[in-house]
Amino acid sequence: MLGERFHMDVRYLDKLNKNKEYKAGETITVLNTRGALNKRINRVVANKADKTLYAYDGNQLVATYPTTVGSDDTPSPHGTYKIVNKVKMPWYKATVGEGAQKKIHMLPPGPNNPVGVVWMGLSKPSYGLHGSPKPEGISRQASHGCIRLTNWDVLEVYANIENGATVELK
Template sequence: MTEEQTAPDVADGADNCKKTARRRWPLVTALVVLFALFTAGGAAAGATIGYADSLSGRLLPGTTIAGLDVGGQTGDEALETVQDALSDQLSRRIVVRWQGQRWQTKARKLGAHTNARDIIAEVAASQQGLTWQDWARLRWLGDRADTSAVVDVDYRRRAVRRFIASIADELDLEPTDATMSVDGREISIGPSAVGYQVRRRNAVDALLDSLRGDGGAVSLRVRTLQPEVLEEAFAQVLLLDQSDHRLTLFLDGVRASQWIVATGTGDYPTPPGQYHVELKRYMPTWVNPAPDGWGKDMPDSIPPGPKNPLGVRALNWNAPAIRFHGTQAIDSLGTDASHGCVRMSNKDVIELYDLVDVGAVIVSQS
């Protein structure tokens, strides 16, 4: 090869190398970019995995329970947060009132409790199984779980029943009937009194409703029990003292009138005991009570008039054939003279008739 031929060939080779280098630059650049992207992607993936690992066993960001942000907390930490927030409600004072009386207790003594542990467990379970893409969005795009759960506070019905029962044991009271007692020729009347009975089931329901609602003081529900016998039952009392043949009328426990009477004989005694006026008879007709006995020589009946053995008035007892009645035989007053009835002068029996009502109490003492 001549020198003239060699110089152009070398120049041509250099040009070819330059052309080849220019063709390879895009490929190299692409490889560098791909490497950079791969490196960055690996770093991002690693960061995402690290982020997911950091939240392992923890609630996701954006989780609120009972209105509290518990994102990033473990279940135990979230439970402590919720319990701290609800501690006042769980320890608050409970008041029950009735007629100026108050009974107090604490919510915890009524079994106050929450379902916070279960709610937190449910929320944690719902946040399991996230994909890599889910974690990436949380890590790089700022996504949040936006999970919200409510915690309920409730009470043990059995504990509320025990509390109400303790109040009822203090308040429950049987009603007291009015009473009457006789001491010689005097009577005394014991007053009646109402009783009380706590409506336990209604009280338990009302207290639970209040606890689960606004939690205000609860008015106890109490039934008033009325006595069967009131003082009015002894407003009129006739005390018959057979030993001295005196009949005394007490009005509202106070001696009001007194009369001399005749009572039954030994063969036909006036019965002792407590009775009441069963019937008032104006100008009564006498009906023979013993047509086969002591009345066998008497007519079956005698109409009102001067010959009537009952006089002008009669007040029947709730005892067979026994009554207060008038008589013409006033000389028998103050003695045992009748067949069991109580004789009075017609004047006195009219006065008695006008003073007492059906139902007046009769106490007969032999």
């Protein structure tokens, strides 16, 4: 939880705070991250090669975020799409098994939900931008085709982007 709270990899937090027990009231060292983005985002470009999401207001680049993209088995699509819905604290529908053994489970909202704390659906069904319960895996793992960000980054995008914004996947 501290890693997510302070936007840091837990291992790095431990390096900065050797011999700390992380008890209530204890002083710890954290990175000084930038302030909140206060720019409108009307277009994002997910560059799959460099695993980065570029956020624009018109033609002005206003932010970049590390991302996780699709794998070779489940690649992210190429093309230009629109954001069609935005959901904060989404439920997640998990399908387990096959055929007669197939079961559907609804996983509750929260930071440990497989899509994190935000889902922004694209005009291409079943694809979207979303958070992650594992910030340390961003840009190191592969997704099932969606664009995955840390929960804190996806919350920033969510706050500054509207339905209808353009999403380019290349």
